[in-house]
Amino acid sequence: MTKKGTPIPELGEFGLIERLTEHLPVHSPKTLKGVGDDAAVLRVKDNICSLVTTDMLLEGIHFDLMYAPLRHVGYKAVIASLSDICAMNALPEHFTMSTAISSKFYAEAMDELYEGVRHAIDYYHVDLVGGDTTSSVKGLVLSVTAMGTQLKDKIVYRSGAHPGDLICVTGDLGAAYLGLLLLEREKEVFLENPDIQPDLGKHQYLIQRQLKPEARTDMIKHWAQVGFQPTSLIDVSDGLASDLLHICKQSRVGAVIEEDSVPIKEEAKLLAFDFKINPITCALSGGEDYELLFTVAPSDFDKVKFMPDISVIGEVLPADSGVYLKTTGKKEVPITAQGWNHFNRDIKPEE
């Protein structure tokens, strides 16, 4: 092992991935898309493609069992991967899940985790087709790989946006992050005084968005029914800013987002003010909303105009216009990636 070298937080997740996967060879003509989108695209036969995506989730990094019930951890782990298949304009069909557990867990804890997994299986009509079960030195580790199939010309990448396209998003943004802030605050209160019972009832929506998010398979099905196809597509897992920048970088375009148009629920706004945070910051940098961010060709404007649960939030611009937010006060603020960098979290040094 290298004893001295480049600290990984200096590179960040995307910098590290770029460094490790640079100049990767592609041996198979079946590999239509490898690393770099929400899922890989593998041609199986003729124009039928397999889509594959994988995620790893660790206790103490991605979830905290102080406030996240195991059944929700299991459910969310599955949903995060299913959402990545949706982000290619496809429906998830299968997944595998590997679980590593330390000696603090009893079999009953695993039953609870799998209760959440089974709930996702039933709700999304997907099949769990494999996995690995092993022990860990510390905490719970989950790895989920989801798969789907789609026709080659129905697959939507991050790279297809053109200047003049509308930028749209499903559902609402920022709530999952506010749910997390709320749970973290209640945890602190509880640790200081275990007798105080948290009253989270009035924030049920925000808590649910954090602990039990959903994948927008409904949207993918609806689009297929009405014959609509976005020009580019990504799911909002790292925050609107980071995910919009992925689309802009890979499509080589700029973009403007109208602050007023970004869908943020009233109760999310109120809690953001409580935390003295600008609500738009929660939408831009919060992440974990698992909504779909997509761009629409001018010829399809009429198709999306009256679709339920979709907001038009901006427009694709030429690359030299940059990527910026037009605020309520008509200021233009550059959008930079401030998504969650888990390598920069305040983690105790090991050993």
Added chain:
Amino acid sequence: MTKKGTPIPELGEFGLIERLTEHLPVHSPKTLKGVGDDAAVLRVKDNICSLVTTDMLLEGIHFDLMYAPLRHVGYKAVIASLSDICAMNALPEHFTMSTAISSKFYAEAMDELYEGVRHAIDYYHVDLVGGDTTSSVKGLVLSVTAMGTQLKDKIVYRSGAHPGDLICVTGDLGAAYLGLLLLEREKEVFLENPDIQPDLGKHQYLIQRQLKPEARTDMIKHWAQVGFQPTSLIDVSDGLASDLLHICKQSRVGAVIEEDSVPIKEEAKLLAFDFKINPITCALSGGEDYELLFTVAPSDFDKVKFMPDISVIGEVLPADSGVYLKTTGKKEVPITAQGWNHFNRDIKPEE
């Protein structure tokens, strides 16, 4: 989290998997095989199927960076999954790899890990098509998912063995386990006296079998060329005993293995005697050889008779004959699963 309950070592890995995946629904008619073989079989179109397998490897459980160089850890993590695709009579084509790393690792350590991964990519002509990179609270965690495609009627399961079939194995067994014992012994010596440099030169083969195993894609290609197809197939990852029992259980048959016929290299035997272990025990319970264990229909005996690097080690029997070893001394000893149960390892209690 459940505070009291059933300790997982009481169930073991397979017991836990059975408990968690019992009565799993199968929603999709495309799911030809879910949990329970070396890889899942998913029908994509007509008779073309995708094969998917996943493995999770943790520092301190599956590998020890005291003696396993990171490039070998990366290589072996890929090979273990490729081998599972071979074990379905298919060739691996794609894989994803997720990596979680604690703060003790610099970017250069990741470079070294990926050097091994790239070596596997080049040697096996497979494509790395995705992954996740995140931080861990403790140590290195790897999760590899490998994929391949095969025609439905070319796929070989664990369940196809019939009484009268020959039992065969590729290569030799037990060496990987003896390599591990050797490395563990040298580690102890080194910890007691860091000035003593280990002399592992004369055991190069055993060390290599432990640190840098190979997947038998060569065998799968050869079989396809000569038109041979086993009746059942599995890779030897948990040890001959455990893996043979998987075939017997799923094929509902018994089996006899001839001790004399089990291929064990001379240097493996010598070292086993050094450790005062019966060499056959290393083959039966060692694991990690990544050779292919398979059964052959009587009509195909001639095809395998002169194939290089294959040993006939026994015969499939009716279920009521049981599964046993005929020793060199002509004794009949029942074969029971004594594969490595990582839930029973001597791990320090957490926190």
